[in-house]
Amino acid sequence: MTKSNLTLRAERGAEWAYRPPHPTHWDEFLDESGRIRPHWRRLAAGLRGLGLAEFRKRADVGQRLIQANGITYNVYGDPQGKERPWRMDPVPLAIGEDEWDRIERAVAQRATLLNAILADLYGSQRLLRDRLLPPELVYANPSFLRACHGIVPPAGVYLQNYAVDLARAPDGQWWVIADRTQAPSGLGYALENRLVTARTLPTLLDKCHARSLARFYEGTFEALLRLAPNRAASPRVVLLTSGPHNETYFEHSYLSKHWGVPLVGGDDLTVRDSRVYLKTLAGLNQIDVIVRRLDDDFCDPLELRGDSLLGVPGLVQAARAGTVFIANGLGSGLVETPSIMAFLPGLCRHLLGEHLLLPSVATWWCGQDEPRRHVLNEMNGLVVKPTFPRFGQRAEFPASMNAEARRALVARIEQHPASFVAQEQVDLSTAPIHTHRGLEPRHVVLRALAAWDGASYSVLPGGLTRVATGRQSLVVSMQLGGGSKDTWVVDQRASRQREPRATLRPSLVQGVSTELSSRVADNLFWLGRYAERLESTARLIRVLLPGLSGESELGRGADINTILHFLRGLNLLPAEFKHAPIAQQWWRLQGLLGQLVFDPDRPSGIGWNLRQIRRLSWEVKERLSQDTWRVLQQLEKGFADAPSSPERRYVAALQQLDDVVIMLSAFAGLLSENPTRGHGWRFLDIGRRVERALQMIEWLRVGVATAPLPDDGCLEVLLQAADSSTTYRSRYLTAIRTRYVLELLLVDEGNPRSVAYQVATLNDRITGLPEPSEGQELGEHTIGPRLMSLLRNARLDELKRRDAKGERLQLEAHLQTLRNGIVDLADALALRYLSHSIPSRLTPSL
């Protein structure tokens, strides 16, 4: 369809045409006679009023927000290891209030039921003795963690939060298709989706009286704090993640920021005397509540999974001792087992004395004779799954198999019947999504989210709607590229009283700014170092690159010899360049510099540094302001697709280098403007200063100490790369002289690029760091002042002198001493604050 065509249709007002393709499926938007369902009417009218063209603009704004905020979902096994932008369809899913009330009650009931089942199975196991659940589903289940048997969490809350995937059948009935109990995801994405619609469709959100989500997040977080075992003090909470490679890492970092609690990895925590502590710069701080996003068996390498070193050794013991509340309780994954679903109606009557409000999708466990016969007879309408799902195992669909594959599946079931469970395939309902063709139907699954509210379970009024991958697809999986929708619970009746906005009692939350973990400090330190390394590399290449065309601003001196000298001296030249005749190098250098800019695999190049920055900034995402994050995102943009031809690469490279330098100035500016100069900022700045000092020392070694005569080209490169030409000219009013260059770039404490300036700043930053209680000798407190006096007492006239052979050995030695001093300083800091040991497992003995 051409663009003008689209506009024409938009003018006619027919652009919202929507036709559900599956007459046999339930459509969320239209009823069977094609009328808009009542709870969608306000939303539909609002969209119509907006017009397609405006709606598209809003959708673009939403997409840009998602990208700028780094909302991503990681895909396992992606060869590029890249985070994918979160996919969010701009059309919300509407659910009527009456219907929602039923869903809400049913989800809360199910959370209560699953919690009661966990309490039984990790306690008396009466359900097995009373034959309400086959023992195999527990005893043969890898998700039943025997080490956790007998642990009773505070208030008996095993499930602090719970997620359940709901699908709507053609008759309009909702069915549960999966329970998520060990580390449910969705809370962060659901909130972020709402924030995006609040930015893009604010009036509509209001007009539809979509229920606010805020109260749920605040209320359940407050309830979480009250589950802390140590009620006397204000509880300290951490969010435990397995790191940036986790598929939902964005959400971990997002929620940690939203709740104001530190995001930690297993190695940030340590267990002593059955208590959990966070390793911070100032020492160990006891932790009262852990929201963990690590799967059950990864949480404690000592007592749980034997082949992983993720997690916190001793965590099970701390839970056993009752010194910490863990959400969700260790071992909660047990009730995710699909085969248990088949027994829930009976368990619900037995444990709660209630009828199960929301049915599970029909489930047959082949370990029992009757169900197995049914599965083998009715295979075509079923999904066959392993009884105890393991990572990487997928469901199988007999209906789409050929006869041979089906026979093989039957054989496998007959051989190990207890290993298989089959479920009915629900014909998922459809809802409209926005595509470039207008509105189109897609299958949807609603993930409802619940959490303990202090007395029972509250359900998030909304949830995360997930959208199938393609038109015909029934597969709803973010892993496989599906999308999501904001979900609105709308009031169909007249305007409703707005609920008052709940507020978080500030006394409950411990200030977190001082609680910088050593790992975060280490990441910030290196982020500072790489950002600076990137900047100096960019600045230098930016000065050298134009020289290749022979038309640079460097004047006569900066010829190819100067360029080669710098590249060689800074170890940026591959071996084959070192001895080739100059004539051959002229054009090959162009290619090399292009590579240095674009190739992410070339160590110490621009692309390579960017990759390090990217990795580190993900590690500390929750510590960076949104603006800082955006600047870092911008930095990468131009490098995604490098031009292939060397000449275009060369032209593009210059442009990229300018951008890098500008963006890094913005980055540095944001950091210096940042009002909270906590320890995190200190470590970032220490990293930058250390690196800048080392780079400058290196430049002076190459550009002055070992510069071949005539050396005015080298000096000019130095001044320009160090952004100090103007200062030089206004101060010295003379041609470039070695002594003055040394003065400006080495010892001038007023020049922000000089070595002396970095050392002075470092000394200042170090003074403000917390001092560990043990009375160790503080190496970093003596090295800094020693370096400063070395710089102040430097005799520049002697240092600049060349000996009989034309060498400046004295200057070289002096620079070397300075360099060693800076490295020692960095090492001393790392040893005190940032040191990490790699854990190892003791070989189990006989």
Added chain:
Amino acid sequence: MLYRARHTTLYRYAAPVSQCLSEVRLTPRALPWQTVLERSIETTPRAASLDERKDYYGNSVSLLSILERHDQFSTVATSLVRVDARPEMIEATPAWEQVREDVAAQRTAEAIDAVEFVFDSPYVTTGPELVAFAGGSFTAGRPLMAALSDMTHRIHHEFTYKPTTTTIDTPVLETLRTRRGVCQDFAHLMIGALRSMGLPARYVSGYLRSGADYQGAEASHAWVSAFIPEHGWMDFDPTNDVIPGTGHITLAWGRDYGDVAPVKGVALGGGKQVVEVEVRVDPVEG
């Protein structure tokens, strides 16, 4: 019989360890025929904390934390244990198929307790190869006791005891194929064979009296316990083709080795490591 047992485990690391958390199962169980009179666990460096508890199977577990920097970690567990004669073994047992059915149908409370040990566990899987192997002993209608004794005997005779040929991770099927292994492998093999027939079986770790004519006395020993209705659990030592008596001291039991490893742990630092184990069990006059 009265014994003094001394179980030494020494880890030597290539790189220093700054702290270590270790879980040990080194205290013999109290049983109707076994009384623990004295016991101690000492470590070098000294443990900063020591927590004791009973695990899921009722074994004594100690959790030790070492917070000192070290490059060697040793644990010495000593105990004084009296081992009396076990209850008389019963000769008249039901046909093994009957036991399998009782367990599957969980007709009795003890069968419900035993069913936990009929399923696959991390170190022991079941399968047709093991059914075939077990079939040699578990012939139709044979009384359970006779079949169990026969399998114990067969493993001892058909397999070669070869220390250092295996690691603790040797899969049961590999033991079955190579026909060699150590006591842990033979125990796992027999457990896998029994479970493949639908019979509950558990793994027992313990000590053998030193100097006896037994194999497997230089480190901790392992054998098998099988479920016999109305009698409870009865031990079989396929490595030595005996029914354990006063020469076997029971430390712990579980589904397989993984549930009862005498010493395991996680260290910060350490790198490559070497572990040495020594067990002495001497009779004491008294």
